[in-house]
Amino acid sequence: MTTQTTKLRTLDDLGELRGLRVLVRVDFNVPLENGRPTDDTRIRQALPTIRALRERGARLLLVSHLGRPKDREPEFSLRPVADSLSELLDAPVEFAPDLDHVPDGDLVMLENIRFEPGETKNDPQLAQRLAALADVYVNDAFGSAHRAHASTEGIVHHVARSAAGLLLEREVDTVSALLSAPERPLVAILGGSKVTDKIGVIQRFLEIADAVLIGGAMSYPFIAARGEPVGDSLCEPEGIPVARGLLDELAPQGKLHLPIDIVVGDELSVDARMRTQDFGPIDDGWEGMDAGPRTRAAYSALIASARTVFWNGPVGAFELEPFSAGTRAIAEAVAATSATTIVGGGDSVAALRRFGLQDQITFVSTGGGASLELIEGRALPGIVALTS
Ligand code: ADP
Numbered sequence: 001m002t003t004q005t006t007k008l009r010t011l012d013d014l015g016e017l018r019g020l021r022v023l024v025r026v027d028f029n030v031p032l033e034n035g036r037p038t039d040d041t042r043i044r045q046a047l048p049t050i051r052a053l054r055e056r057g058a059r060l061l062l063v064s065h066l067g068r069p070k071d072r073e074p075e076f077s078l079r080p081v082a083d084s085l086s087e088l089l090d091a092p093v094e095f096a097p098d099l100d101h102v103p104d105g106d107l108v109m110l111e112n113i114r115f116e117p118g119e120t121k122n123d124p125q126l127a128q129r130l131a132a133l134a135d136v137y138v139n140d141a142f143g144s145a146h147r148a149h150a151s152t153e154g155i156v157h158h159v160a161r162s163a164a165g166l167l168l169e170r171e172v173d174t175v176s177a178l179l180s181a182p183e184r185p186l187v188a189i190l191g192g193s194k195v196t197d198k199i200g201v202i203q204r205f206l207e208i209a210d211a212v213l214i215g216g217a218m219s220y221p222f223i224a225a226r227g228e229p230v231g232d233s234l235c236e237p238e239g240i241p242v243a244r245g246l247l248d249e250l251a252p253q254g255k256l257h258l259p260i261d262i263v264v265g266d267e268l269s270v271d272a273r274m275r276t277q278d279f280g281p282i283d284d285g286w287e288g289m290d291a292g293p294r295t296r297a298a299y300s301a302l303i304a305s306a307r308t309v310f311w312n313g314p315v316g317a318f319e320l321e322p323f324s325a326g327t328r329a330i331a332e333a334v335a336a337t338s339a340t341t342i343v344g345g346g347d348s349v350a351a352l353r354r355f356g357l358q359d360q361i362t363f364v365s366t367g368g369g370a371s372l373e374l375i376e377g378r379a380l381p382g383i384v385a386l387t388s
Pocket residue numbers: 191192193194197215216217218234288289290312313314315316317318319344345346347348349368
């Protein structure tokens with residue numbers, strides 16, 4: 001985002017904060033089980049910004065969403081998250097049950113902002129009410145930056161000073177550097193379930209990367225596009241013309257890599273019968289489930305030869321152990337290289353965690369949809385609002 005004409009405002013641009021109330025939009029949309037977060041990564045990732053603002057003497061009001069509540073359902077309450085934050089910071093966190101009952105403390109967390117019907121509608125009245133609670137606004141919720149909501153976009157128009165938090169700044173800087181000046185070769189591995197979800201990202205990488213490795217269920221439309229049967233594979237019909245277009249236009253450039261072989265199974269279950277076959281016609285009764293051993297070796301070698309690697313999307317149904325070998329091989333190759341590595345996407349990050357490799361990645365992006373939109377080159381409302 002940092003180009004000659006636009007610049008993301010950051011914490012350094014905010015000036016004196018002592019005694020001022022800063023409303024910080026964070027992304028505390030964490031998984032909860034029995035009233036406790038089962039993964040506190042997102043809470044931890046907000047800590048640098050929270051600490052930096054507190055060190056500058058600011059009084060914080062933290063605002064986040066959690067899930068997609070329809071009403072004020074208690075299972076979507078952020079109260080347990082406030083308790084976790086208090087433990088992580090070793091400081092008391094006061095809880096505001098709604099906008100009319102916000103305590104005046106140094107560290108306050110507001111109840112789920114999506115309990116307010118105006119939030120997702122970007123209602124100007126709600127934006128104004130939020131703004132009235134603070135002197136300064138900081139957005140560190142990168143995962144929500146692609147949504148124009150009252151707490152991510154609307155509020156900016158009603159406060160005198162606003163800026164990106166450290167996490168949001170780092171996400172934007174990382175993607176900007178990846179897109180504008182990557183150390184080469186740049187290799188992108190793109191997998192996942194649907195080619196139409198990722199078409200913009202594939203096209204962008206076909207422009208800027210040295211190699212684009214396609215994997216996962218999104219590779220089966222490429223088989224169908226060649227007029228070959230895909231058996232019972234997950235194969236999105238709308239993806240087939242997209243795949244055909246990519247093959248016609250871009251395969252001749254030699255950048256687009258398709259799997260060489262695949263593992264097919266007779267059902268999506270741990271007890272499935274499995275076999276390995278070439279990437280080509282799949283018999284009825286069988287579905288593509290994972291990358292085969294020759295694909296794993298070829299993709300791992302391309303990853304090892306890169307100086308910058310971007311990975312989004314598992315290359316198989318990795319949640320089932322028998323079909324996890326392909327995704328594990330990609331994750332291990334990405335973890336092993338000394339190149340700059342960037343991994344984005346909720347399921348890809350879950351795969352990394354499952355294999356215990358998340359600490360061996362240069363940058364793990366927290367925003368699934370937001371990072372993909374940023375790569376596609378779309379303007380993200382939450383970021384545009386903080387750009388001068
Ligand atoms: P991300 O969240 O990382 O962007 P996606 O949401 O696009 O990734 O896709 C992840 C899902 O795709 C996973 O749940 C995985 O099981 C599924 N998947 C990938 N390849 C296959 C396959 N060959 N067969 C079935 N499911 C697959």
